[in-house]
Amino acid sequence: MTDSGADPTADGGGGDGSENDPAPTVDPEETVDLLQKLVRIPSPYFEEAEITGFVHDWLAERGHDPEYHRVSEPDITEYEGDNVLARLEGSDPDAPTLLLNAHVDTVKLVEDWDEDPCSGRIEDGKLYGQGACDMKGGLAAVMVAFDALSGVELAGDVLLTAVVDEEGPYGLGTDRLIRDGYTDDCDAAVVTEPGPVLAQSEMENPALLLGARGRVFYDIEVRGKAAHGSQPEKGVNAVVDAGRLAATLDDMETGDHPKLGSGSVCPLKIEGGSQTLSVPERARLMVDRHVVVGETKETARADAERVVDELGLESEVDIGFREAPDPDIVYGPYVTDEGHPLVTALSEATRSVCGVDPAYGYFSSVGDFNYLGDRADLPTVILGPDGENIHGAGEFVYTDEVVEVADIVTEAAVRFCG
Ligand SMILES: [Zn+2]
Known part of the structure; x- marks a missing residue:
């Protein structure tokens, strides 16, 4: 959104005498x-x-x-x-x-x-x-x-x-x-x-x-199925699935850029679990994703969705982005x-x-x-x-x-x- 009236090549030398006068220095x-x-x-x-x-x-x-x-x-x-x-x-x-x-x-x-x-x-x-x-x-x-x-x-x-x-x-x-x-x-x-x-x-x-580089931050809701903890095969363990997801995201390939290097993924936190003798039905995985030019919030989401699909988890998985005061608030x-x-x-x-x-x-x-x-x-x-x-x-x-x-x-x- 630069001013189209401005000539971006008008580099120096335009001011009266500024070519000859040395620039001021600070005290x-x-x-x-x-x-x-x-x-x-x-x-x-x-x-x-x-x-x-x-x-x-x-x-x-x-x-x-x-x-x-x-x-x-x-x-x-x-x-x-x-x-x-x-x-x-x-x-x-x-x-x-x-x-x-x-x-x-x-x-x-x-x-x-x-x-x-x-x-x-x-x-x-x-x-x-x-x-x-x-x-x-x-x-x-x-x-x-x-x-x-x-x-x-x-x-x-x-x-x-x-x-x-x-x-x-x-x-x-x-x-x-x-x-x-x-x-x-x-x-x-x-x-x-x-x-x-x-x-x-x-x-x-x-x-x-x-x-x-830019940064996006998302979290992944993992919803499994509760069952008695002595019979884990009857449930779907959300904590285990969140752990699988974290490990797979950690290994994921990201975009490359000749100047900025690679994007990166860092699983930050897993919350969830159950206190009692139950298969945990909920977990939440928070992920920091640094992105390079060519990667966006949407491509970061698509990458994460691909990982979820490939893992074929039994849990239901939802990917959400941090609530921000305005959708324009993105560190691109x-x-x-x-x-x-x-x-x-x-x-x-x-x-x-x-x-x-x-x-x-x-x-x-x-x-x-x-x-x-x-x-x-x-x-x-x-x-x-x-x-x-x-x-x-x-x-x-x-x-x-x-x-x-x-x-x-x-x-x-x-x-x-x-
Ligand atoms: Zn600073």
Whole structure:
């Protein structure tokens, strides 16, 4: 759904003097100071009011006229919150619009920390805290990049979206952006999620991740037939059939993709059984299915149905997909073309900022970038500061990589938006 009026090949060089003027750089001290403030505000998903207020005020103080964008999901999660959006208007409506996306929430604070999980402590170039790497480092980077870009004449627009609820079950913040049309006039997206540490293959920053597998989640209801437990042959054992299904799904062949590798199946959980001396008549098997381009929810269902048919189970079997607030909420796989102008702009910016070529790879898990790359059909690149212990105790981000990512994003935006 890119704007058909925009010329996606209008890559850099369009702005007055931007070819000659060096792109602005961010202030490293201010960047790390901002990161520390962000980490010190606890913001597990569904509890983001304080951090969204902070991001809003930080942008407002710098004259960027941010707006709150309501995110409401009354049916399943009863969630009410706000994304924070800000836009730099370019001079040419036909020039490309770049989306910078970062989530403000973290996972729930884990209990294993042997210090305050929101300390923001810095030691040996590592800043510690829950969400420091995933992804307050990336959030700080796009905030300071956006601020730096406000001092440049750009032809195209830059839209900054600081979104809520990425770590929650449905990615409600970016889902709402898409549903309210904010991505319709965007031409490409940068998501500053942690980079190489979550890549499919081993690599180091600077790295550009050009796609990700998708994920569907289904469960299989197995209904057997109860009988006295001393005469199992008279019943149909739902637990045994669920176990057979799990073992067969575990061995199942999945799709392959030249960039994304293979899909995968992981049986997650079996529930059911009987307490007393009866053949269990019910069981439920929950399955995680990672998919590659060419595989969809429907093909995943067809694969599972084929397995059920081939096993010829006596139990009755029903395959169901997780209830979601909207049928569009699907983490689909995507791949961004290596030749896309955004990839070119980011590659050139990386060479300019770091003096080396970026590594190219693909992300191993799913996130808001799937919504942007697949649902919103935006060429989407992940580029983020690295760290360790993501989602766990001892999470940290390398502060020099936060600054580096901010400078790469700033220069790439100048090149891409012209
Ligand atoms: Zn994340």
